Amino acid sequence: MDTSVYTLLIVESPTIAGIIQKMCPPSVYVISTDGFCWRPRYDVHEHQIKAIADPDKLPIRNELKEQAKIAGTIVIAVDSDASGDFIAWSVNRFIQSSNIKRGQLQSLSKKSIYTMLSETTELDEAHLEARLKNQFLIQKLWSKYAEIPDMQLAGLISILGANTHFHSFLDENHSLYRSNKPVQSHFDEWINLRPAQNHDQFRVQKPLSTFDVLEFIQSEKLSPTFHDGQLLLNQLFQTVLPFSEESLISYPRTSAQAFYSDTWAHMRQQYLNIGSVNHLKPTYLQEIADNEDPHESIHPIDLSIEPDSVAGELPKNIGKLYRWIYNQTLESLSMPKLLEKSLISDLNPDVIFYPDSDNIFNSIQSIYPCLTLSELGIKMNELGIAKSSKFGKTVDEWISKGWIHLNNRTVTPGKKVVKYLDEANSLHKKLLEVNRLKENRTLKPETVKEIITS
Known part of the structure; x- marks a missing residue:
């Protein structure tokens, strides 16, 4: 990343924007969309999607436009789900700049933020639009023609x-x-x-997905609802230690149960600082995530930050959650245990x-x-x-x-x-088939309808 080039970094959460801004070089300015600045509207007959401006978000849109005029590079770092895709697509349509990139935030550590800014990818507006339209089309036709709407x-x-x-x-x-x-x-x-x-x-422990963590939060009654449980996990993600300014865990919204190859190499070195090479999980058992996947499994950023060392700096439930994620990650890195x-x-x-x-x-x-x-x-x-x-x-x-x-x-x-x-x-077969159609850039309503009504 060229730190001399003024960069506009666009994220969804105001809290995350504030944390990132403190860690970025002066040439990076962070703006939060605070959710949707535009609302999606889909016309099933024309197979078209529009972005309808939210009047309450006018100040944010004005700031986006003004900052985009002077930015050498614009990076949109939002989730890779349907909501994040729409935010990226609508911001891109609004700004209409050739300098827009997309970044994937893996953690709130300074190293991860710099890596994200230096490893951006081209924002493919046509691909985003096709995927969004297909998702709306499938949902509309399913609700209209399926036996279970x-x-x-x-x-x-x-x-x-x-x-x-x-x-x-x-x-x-x-x-x-x-x-x-x-x-x-x-x-x-x-x-x-x-x-x-x-x-x-042997009992093999896989790396953690969001689904695994929410199951644990529920079973341990760390929150009254699952929504509150997800907020608790997000609080842990947003926690930055006051003295070292280190974040504790990687990105908290992921379906992956694997680590990138680079992460395995990095965590192997960390593991060897606290354990024995003989206890490390062998390569053939390691769960490797595709580098094209938007996010890898949830894990501690630094294994040297042990739960006991930060217990006094964390609220009770956040500390308990960090301890569990830390211990489960150690198990996922270690040789499987022999079953009794x-x-x-x-x-x-x-x-x-x-x-x-x-x-x-x-x-x-x-x-x-x-x-x-x-x-x-x-x-x-x-x-x-x-x-x-x-x-x-x-x-x-x-x-x-x-x-x-x-x-x-x-x-x-x-x-x-x-x-x-x-x-x-029958339903399972149909749902699998329509899900495969979401990346089809030339999808026709007749194709979707035929699957649903077959």
Whole structure:
């Protein structure tokens, strides 16, 4: 990054804008859009999208226009979900400059901010517009022609009723078990187990997604609602230590359960400063994220900032959350632990089942498949329906509508979902197909309608 060139950096959150401004060189000026400065309006007949100015945001738009006139470079750093795409697209249309780039913020550390400013990408307005229009088109046609007009409800039915692969299971006492390989099954299918003989099996901890963190916050009752839980996670992200000015965690809205290769290399060096090379997870077990993915898993920025060392500087629940993220990340970097207890099924002899907690000592005879909240979030994200950026609020809505029920960490369908479970496999197929169409730059309404009504 050329620090002599005046750069306009555009973010969504006023709080994040204030934090970043303190860490940037004097040549960078940060403006927050404070959400939408324009509201989207989609015409399904013309397959066109418009940006309608919010009258309350006129001062922000005026400042954007004035600063853009004198900026050598303009960087838009917002989420890569539908809301972030619309903000980037509408700002680009409004400013109409050839100097606009897009940046991906990975953390609020000074190093990460400088990296973002130096590794920007071209903002492809045509691609953004096509993707936004396709998303609106699919939603409009789904609500008009689908048997289950609400796409989120359809998604829940398709996941909670389909014959699918499971990694999580419950016993008669509602204790949670995991499997080392996916198991094809129905929700109501019991699996008989017996102790495994001569099996040296390990518990592998993956890096954390937003869905994993929200599941933990709920199970530990760190917040009254899932929306509040997501706000708590965002508070931790925005926390900057007063003396060192170091942030604590990476970007908090992500569906990834993997780290970039560069992050593995960086964290390996940090790990070796506090642990042994013999305890580090071997390369062949490391979960590697694609560098094209907008965000990697949530993790501490600096492993030398141990939870005990900052406990006095953090509110109780934020400190507890940081401690858990820190410890889970260490496990995801470390050699998997040998299982104290493992079981097998005669129907799936190559699959190992094991208790999620070492505290479970029951002599279990059988288990049945289930979905944890995190697994539900990941599956809904794969369908393009529920994004990590708003998952907390979305889960609260599902619960209030009675679409799902939660028993600690696991999800069961509500009455309205149960009513349509026979349609689950058909719905799942349709939702997968329409989700694949979102990147199609020449998408036609007839194509979408044909899938929905088939």
